[in-house]
Amino acid sequence: MEPTSQRVDSSTQAETRLMKGNEALAEAAIRSGMQAYFGYPITPQSEILEYFTAEAPKHNFVVLQAESELAAINMVYGAGGAGARVMTSSSSPGISLMQEGISYMASAEIPCLVVNVQRGGPGLGTIQPAQGDYFQATKGGGHGDYRLLVLAPASVQEMADFVFDGFRLADKYRTPVLILADGALGQMMEKVVLPPSGSLPFIDKPWATTGKPASRERNILTSLHMEPEKMEEINVKLQDKYRKMQQEVRYEVIGAENPEMVIVAFGLTARICLKAIELAKERGIKVALLRPITLYPFPYDAIARLTSTAYAFLTVEMNAGQMVEDVRLAVNGKRPVYFKGRMGGMIPSPEDVLLEIETIAEKQQTTTV
Amino acid sequence: MESAATTNHMEIVYERPVTLTDTPMHYCPGCGHGVVHRVLMEVINEMGIQDRTVGVAPVGCSVFAYNYMNVDMQEAAHGRASAVATGIKRVLPEKYVYSYQGDGDLAAIGTGETIHTVNRGENILMIFINNAIYGMTGGQMAPTSILGQVTSTTPYGRKSDLNGFPLKITDLVTQLPGAYYVTRQSVHTAAAVRKLKKAIEASFKYQPLKKGTCFIEVVSNCPSGWKMTPIEANAWMEKNMFPLYPIGDLKVPKQN
Amino acid sequence: MIRGTVLINRDICKGCELCIAACPQDSLGLSDQINRHGYRYVQLVQDNCTGCINCALVCPDCAITVYQEPRAKAKSSAQRVPAL
Numbered sequence: 001m002e003p004t005s006q007r008v009d010s011s012t013q014a015e016t017r018l019m020k021g022n023e024a025l026a027e028a029a030i031r032s033g034m035q036a037y038f039g040y041p042i043t044p045q046s047e048i049l050e051y052f053t054a055e056a057p058k059h060n061f062v063v064l065q066a067e068s069e070l071a072a073i074n075m076v077y078g079a080g081g082a083g084a085r086v087m088t089s090s091s092s093p094g095i096s097l098m099q100e101g102i103s104y105m106a107s108a109e110i111p112c113l114v115v116n117v118q119r120g121g122p123g124l125g126t127i128q129p130a131q132g133d134y135f136q137a138t139k140g141g142g143h144g145d146y147r148l149l150v151l152a153p154a155s156v157q158e159m160a161d162f163v164f165d166g167f168r169l170a171d172k173y174r175t176p177v178l179i180l181a182d183g184a185l186g187q188m189m190e191k192v193v194l195p196p197s198g199s200l201p202f203i204d205k206p207w208a209t210t211g212k213p214a215s216r217e218r219n220i221l222t223s224l225h226m227e228p229e230k231m232e233e234i235n236v237k238l239q240d241k242y243r244k245m246q247q248e249v250r251y252e253v254i255g256a257e258n259p260e261m262v263i264v265a266f267g268l269t270a271r272i273c274l275k276a277i278e279l280a281k282e283r284g285i286k287v288a289l290l291r292p293i294t295l296y297p298f299p300y301d302a303i304a305r306l307t308s309t310a311y312a313f314l315t316v317e318m319n320a321g322q323m324v325e326d327v328r329l330a331v332n333g334k335r336p337v338y339f340k341g342r343m344g345g346m347i348p349s350p351e352d353v354l355l356e357i358e359t360i361a362e363k364q365q366t367t368t369v
Numbered sequence: 370m371e372s373a374a375t376t377n378h379m380e381i382v383y384e385r386p387v388t389l390t391d392t393p394m395h396y397c398p399g400c401g402h403g404v405v406h407r408v409l410m411e412v413i414n415e416m417g418i419q420d421r422t423v424g425v426a427p428v429g430c431s432v433f434a435y436n437y438m439n440v441d442m443q444e445a446a447h448g449r450a451s452a453v454a455t456g457i458k459r460v461l462p463e464k465y466v467y468s469y470q471g472d473g474d475l476a477a478i479g480t481g482e483t484i485h486t487v488n489r490g491e492n493i494l495m496i497f498i499n500n501a502i503y504g505m506t507g508g509q510m511a512p513t514s515i516l517g518q519v520t521s522t523t524p525y526g527r528k529s530d531l532n533g534f535p536l537k538i539t540d541l542v543t544q545l546p547g548a549y550y551v552t553r554q555s556v557h558t559a560a561a562v563r564k565l566k567k568a569i570e571a572s573f574k575y576q577p578l579k580k581g582t583c584f585i586e587v588v589s590n591c592p593s594g595w596k597m598t599p600i601e602a603n604a605w606m607e608k609n610m611f612p613l614y615p616i617g618d619l620k621v622p623k624q625n
Numbered sequence: 626m627i628r629g630t631v632l633i634n635r636d637i638c639k640g641c642e643l644c645i646a647a648c649p650q651d652s653l654g655l656s657d658q659i660n661r662h663g664y665r666y667v668q669l670v671q672d673n674c675t676g677c678i679n680c681a682l683v684c685p686d687c688a689i690t691v692y693q694e695p696r697a698k699a700k701s702s703a704q705r706v707p708a709l
Contacts, residue, residue, distance in 0.1 A: 036460050062459045066452070067485035074449035074482070078456025081443045082423065086460070104446050209441035209457065211421045211464050220435045222426075222444035376630055379692035383678040394686055398664065399641030403685030559647050559679035592641075599641040 011197040021159040022186040024194070025089075025115065025179070026051035028160035031197040032167050035084040036062035038075035042094045043127040044183035045117035049089070069094040073101030073114075080110040081221045083208030085167055089115035091183070092133050093124060095141075102176050103142030107223030107234065109207075111170035113163065114148075115179045117186040120345030128345025129183035129268060134322035137180045138296040145235055147242050148178045150295040152266040156190035158293075164200050169248060171203050173241055180295060182318070184268045184347065250293035251302050256281070258309045259288035261360060264327045265316040266292050269348065273316050276353035283354075285361050295323070303330035312360050313337045316353055318346070336360075386414040388439045395433060397504075399599020401589030402431050404556040405498060405565070409467070410438055412569045422465040423457050425450045429471035430504040448479025451486035454493045465576055467494040473503045476512040476538040483538065490547030490581035494572040497539065497584065500591040501610060508594035512536040515609055520594070535613060539586040543619040549581030551620040555588045557603040561616070575622065588614045629676020629693040631669060638666035638688045644680035653680060 039049045052063040066072035079086040095116045120130040151162040166177040212218040225231040265273045270291040315324035324339045340356045388410035426434040428447035435442035445453040450468040458466040503509040509522040517526040554565040572583035590602040654670035676693030
């Protein structure tokens, strides 16, 4: 007989691998103790579902290919409501289909993780990477007053790390959490250090519908409250929660100290901007990057503070200008805010961004001379 | 409480099950929902599975089913009850899971979920109340409304060329290999209620076998939506709905 | 004849009359009074109830509790059908 005890489960320790973003995210989910995944194939994120279906026999989690994104998100509702650590993933058009279920989960306070590996839109759009779902992700997305906690990875490493953060925050706030990635991050391969299994603790969920013992009242998960007084009460409670969630704001500032110009960019675009900042430095322009890591909550205060040194802000996005509205709110008219965007699956190049930086710098010189 | 005769020396032979809450039901007088709710809760009580049962409520008149059913429950979005039940059952495979839906919910907006849930053979009980109308929104045409039926959106009667044909979704799901037990029952007489109770009991007994979906259609009434008294409504149902939706088993488990 | 009776929760009865139609003894009828929801509620109108439970089975509001005299000792309790 072959010795079976020789095999060591590598997932019990941190491990370095070269992986696609989608696969790193899926592997991290397994290591996070994910108990169920419901999804529907859509490019450019189908590797997530494929990875789970391949790995499922080795682990103890549920994976199910649903008949639609609608069904998938409602299976997430059911499983999350039953207390499971549950997630789904999709790409832009599929995430639009899921908005109904996400709104219901926000209201019924069912924790879950939703991953949007964005592609170009509107409509069926393209399968190329985009950031056109910023508004949808950060302003609610579905009907009614609610917000999701939104994490924006910029590397394969963060694709993995944010799964742990996402599940932790979902449980902490009893809310759906969204990872807003894009097709490039999902498809690119990078070195990733995978966290060890079992490192994310489970918390008690006394509200879950697991069968009513005689010792407690029945648990009901609903988003329906016919009396407006009660529905307002639910809304007030949700808004209180969103205020508390502001403490989770995360961002990083990279580049020149006391910058004369600040670029605000998230996800893939932030990486492109770092190269542009290097090029600008060679030309004597001191630029820093502020990268929001959480898109909701948004780092308004951090951006506002930079208005003391920077004479201008430039927001770079793979859309027609969505996050730039939040940057303008943060800057609050104190400095000009410029925007550079590409749409429909096009990715701005560092040279495109450099050109914007130089144009803004020239404008500044002519106005100060 | 009203008592016309003394109950001295008598014993209770029928009473409200403890699995039904004390909340008075909001349904219109004579509505079949209340009977189905009660029978379902009776079975759960008598089988002693209250602590292992999770229900899913729909959108429609029975949207507040969780106010009356004293078990853990989730309220699903319109049409998605069987998807929600799937999610629950997949992570709690040893629990008893049921969905409770009306015709608009199960056979119109939720048709996709219904077909695929049964086709996967999810080990749940799906209860389907067919009263051929949208009750909650005010009496509009349902997928199961019969030809010629006057509703608030078919004021001249349902016409097949304009509105399509009544959808016999129970016949449809019967064809699916994932369906284990499919039956069509009603609640308009005491005998019918007894048969429904047997069907629900059988479904919960089948559930731990993990052989597939149990699907019970209850042909029911809507006195308010049909603009009839409850007695008239039941007579109309027998005359007009039973020929199209005949009562009886459509698929029974093969004897081992 | 086995004797029985019913206890009707008049507060939740909606006067749908389905129990009246289901009663083989014609024991039930609508009251002239209305309850606090404005419904004429059902009451016993003849003292000839047998406790057959048909009324309770078809009652959509679970408003009826049914009582019955204990049957002759010859019948063991195992043969008795408690609810249905």
